[in-house]
Amino acid sequence: MSYLDTLLEGVEVEWKSLANKQDGVAILSRGRVMSKGYLAENAGEFPVYSSQTANNGEIGKIKTFDNEGEFITWTTDGANAGTVFHRKGKFSITNVCGLIKIIDNDEINYKFLFYWLSIEAKKHVYSGMGNPKLMSNQMAKIPIPIPPLAIQKEIVRILDSFTELTAELTAELTARKHQYSYYREQLFNFEESEVEWKSLDDIGEFQRGKRFVKTDLLAEGVPTIHYGEMYTHYGVWANETISFVSDELVKSKKLRTAKKGDVVIVAAGETIEDIGRGTAWLSDKGVVIHDACFSYRSPLHPKYVAYFTRTRQFHDQIRKHISSGKISAINSKGLGKVIIPVPSKEEQERIVSILDKFDVLTTSISEGLPKEIELREKQYEYYRNLLLDFDKLKMEN
Template sequence: MSRIEELIQQLCPLGVEIFSLGELGIFENIGVDKKTNVGEKKVMLLNFMDVMRNKHIHKNILSMEVSASDSKIEKCDIKQHDLFITPTSETRDEIGFAAVAIEDISDSVYSYHVMRYRLNNKNAVTPYFIRYLFESDYLRIQIYRASKGLTRYGLSAKDFAKLTIPFPPLDIQEEIVKTLDLFTKLEAELEAELEARKTQYTYYRDALLSFEGKEVEWKTLGEIGEFTRGRRFVKTDILSQGVPCIHYGEMYTHYKIWAKEAKSFLAPDLAAKLRVAKKGDVVIVAAGETIEDIGQGVAWLGDEDVVIHDACFSFRHSLHPNYVSHFTQTDIFHSQIKRYISSGKISSINAAGLSKAKIPVPSFEEQERIASILDKFHVLINDISTGLPAEIQVRRKQYEYYRNRLLTFKELANG
């Protein structure tokens, strides 16, 4: 019998009470905007992505400076043991990500895109237990069912307050947190090792494609190929079957170096009005929220043409497609196109700017050799069916299984 099972037998053999989150604490989403106003105090802002990307919040995570009035700073402060939650998103799966403040963070506020949950009695419940519950099927199912919206989904503070959780004694909560922390640590160690390998791969790739000390001709992309911009379609046009298409957002979230199949599809009558990439073309993304996002390429290797979004170009050329795609990931390439990118809320680059970037052009056999080497490295660090990515997937599934099991309790019968 595990320590947790022993504690359950001792402290709550008949089951545990179920409480609404509103009974245990207060949800607030007053928040502060991403602005700096004259006459207001400068403070650091906890934003949506800070919560999405982290399990624990501390002062070193906050990187955005804004301003706020004294009353806003007081109302939107960050205290140790506060939970911060993502209340809205374009997809339901991103609602309800939670992170715990591990310290008081002075001169800081939370964004109005974030929900704060402050516990009434920190001696009765640990926020880390609740954070793990936000990952569990128990709460995820409730969040999914309670979310509202058309293009953007979300829950209000009142909606969050109605969600229910099992409420075992504090000793059991802490023991569960300790166990799940161990799983999290093991996964983090594997991810750190994978990140180290990715760094090695990036260094090796950039060194291999720099041709430093070697005689090789460099040509502009405009000399060796032609750019064609896609035409506009929107997410609501996307279907589960039809004509293959690539939406520019998927270039960041789904596609890597090459692709033979598309994730999304369009109706044939709409697709007939748009532009396509053909087999061997490299699809290059031309717009993004940051300059670093722009210019990533994906070699299209599918037998069927693929429709491309108007924030992408298809690059038709005579080089090895994977060689070109790998080159678009390098610092060498991005340092060249950076000067031609127009900055703004959405940064972008045009065909003329991309055409000026130079690429080393060795023999086709050498391009093929380099692409083959880099393809193998890429698979080792990205393919979830092999190596470290596969091990991380296995550990993650084990963790999810035990987390859901540990966070499932028999409900105490009324009366």
């Protein structure tokens, strides 16, 4: 017997639709068009929610509000169609959002309905013509189980405990990332008299990669880093790759490799802020690098250099050497002019050791907070699916 069976104790579950005229439990409506100009001209204290999922869907704040109280909203169009949010307070929504208002709060609990729709709504998204949609007419048809209110509240209590724990871990991760950023800046903030400062050109040398295209990438072969992966996959250090090229391609195109102890630095990107990020390559095997990357070899600790490329003082220095356009880029001459503090090897190792601890805590998917959050989210999804696994009975209109 499942936990849900134990909760129900033989009680039959009634089924209704979300918002059909005959048996709907809620009223549906839509938001309104609000341009960026409108948001800017009417800036205020009340949130406006749109189709995005970042920042809880908030795209700005205005002086007025269209809704007050407790509601559920959902995204009607685009990649996030079918995503639902539980809302409370005074707010507005844009035209790519829908609003759900429960008719009888003594029949169904908002949070219970939210948790149910977080599973069910995505199943009803229509993806034809390349633009996913979940419009009101389809949303209205979604079947809703209605167990006794006390059981709904108990399910909400259990699921809330999981989401609250995940929220606490996420808040801790955010705090640790701020702490990480602070210490990274401070640890490289030497006084001029404390250490020698040298240009990257003075203490090392750059080698630019050679061009290959994404269609050259394979699932196995010679380890390879494409410049785009520097933004999406690689961190401060790496000893293995997610992409490869053939040995034949390496030979025919005379592709260039970074060696163990080199720092791979990305030299092109869509924004100025992206450029210059470095990854220390720590494998005994060499790695092929793209022509939008440089390898940098020096006597400095490679992770010390990689961490430095993530500081504000590094990016402040390279900014004036970046050429901007559709794709922004920097050359080795610009990178070489960057001045870096050069403490003793022991001090470099101390700095690396401190920052490594923060890096593991904030980015590791095997032992840090991201791993803990991932496990808690999977645990939440498991219990959510278990607790909401109602037997679907045929609805009779």
